[in-house]
Amino acid sequence: MLEVSLRHRFPGFALDAAFAAPTPGVTALFGPSGCGKSTVLAAVAGLLRPEAGRVALGGQVLLDTGRGIMLPPERRRCGVVFQDARLFPHLSVETNLRYGQRRAPPGTAGLPFAEVVDLLGIGHLLGRRPAALSGGEKQRVALGRALLSRPALLLMDEPLAALDAARKLELLPFLARLRDRLSIPMLYVTHALDEVDQLADTLVLMQQGRVLACDTLEALSARTDLSLLAGRRDAGVVLHCTVLAHAPERGLTRLGFPGGELLVPLDPAPPGMRLRVRVRARDVSVAMAAPPALSMQNVLPAIVEAVDPGAPHEALLRLRVGGAVLLSRVTLDAVRRLGLAPGQAVWAMVKSVAFSRGGEVPVAPPPPA
Structure with missing residues (x-):
């Protein structure tokens, strides 16, 4: 189970969000831009210390401000993929991947290098530098680097938002393949309903810093009282x-x-x-x-x-x-x-x-x- 409860204030914005989602599986944080999705992900990753909150994964407490627990990011075993791939430009694709592999904690289980490369279809890219990759290829390499660090939780912050429609269609099947192949829980931030349809097991609806609803994708898509979904023309x-x-x-x-x-x-x-x-x-x-x-x-x-x-x-x-x-x-x-x-x-x-x-x-x- 992934348990998240957070409170934090910024100038002009307050986050007060809580949800629990079964693991493994993909939990999608969905809502309009500025509703607090990425802030939640940053707090789970340890990149933001909230004023109050608790984060636990499978019984392990990552954050509990009431008890003074705040594991640093490197001890949370979170693999993070951002909107921009953030690859090392001076390194080849293979060296970028090996960097993630070197960060894996000793003795932890995970996919071997060759299987990750095959799963993401990036074997032909190993000798290239990031500047020679398309946007979709960069994101696949970033995913591979995160996977090779053998995370306990995979965090993805709108990984397709910067891609055009063609590159997005290219990458979605790889994300679906990861969901089906791996038992790693994933927290996926998006404001695109087609990504939710293809990937989510649990859907968390957010608006103005609060959680409106949390349930399976099938259950929430059939509700008529949630204007965030039912009010869309593609509802x-x-x-x-x-x-x-x-x-x-x-x-x-x-x-x-x-x-x-x-x-x-x-x-x-x-x-x-x-x-x-x-x-x-x-x-x-x-x-x-x-x-x-x-x-x-x-x-x-x-x-x-x-x-x-x-x-x-x-x-x-x-x-x-x-x-x-x-x-x-x-x-x-x-x-x-x-x-x-x-x-x-x-x-x-x-x-x-x-x-x-x-x-x-x-x-x-x-x-x-």
Whole structure:
């Protein structure tokens, strides 16, 4: 378990944040710029001494101001990856990596050099200097250096924020591979929802220095009372799905999820692989009766659980579909015309083309409790 409770004041800003997250797994700190995410990470790493607080990892206390405990950064075994890679410019990629390896505490377990290089796909870069690397390559090397220090906790402070869209897409699969391969707990700071979708196991929502909510990504994405998520135009739920079969002749893949099945554009993932899929509220329509002929491939029986206010002239429906929840963004006019109310049986309809390939992300089984 990662336990964090912090209080600190800056001129014009106060941090008062607390959360607990299971380990191993990826805990994402998500919220707008300036909400205190990086301050929390700095305090966990030991780079900031808060006025009051406690940080513990797996029972080991890293910080407890009430008891006078303040382990220095080098004793916390935190591998830190910043927004800028911070590589030594005069050293080769291999020498940068070896620097991290030399910082590993004697006798600690971790991945060997060759496996880290292979995992991050940086073998062909070993002889280069940082100036000859792309932004995505620099971040992969920075990750490798942090991993080779054999950390007990991996801290990442918006590692993709400085990258363009192409480099970001290049690096995300490597981060997902790290999440699935390693048992190291990770604390990941971001304000990008697509990174949360692909990486997070636990989501911590922050706003103005406070924690609004902390729970699994699936649970928080299905809540309509959290404007930080539900108020976004790309709001929607994240579902854990399993690839059931492919129909190449139709260009479709069939996914199973707790509420039934979904047809999505043909995906290269093999049958049996688990995927995370975001179903956006704006892509879900409702009907009072099963439509006889429709271009939409996914028509699912559902029960309206809640009708909540959305943007002006809109409402957000919470729909129970078997063992899962979907959200649907509709107009207030539709609510009135259809008489939509909690407890009502409807049909939830989702276009197959609403599932872009970028939104379907391979995931490993969840870590044991």
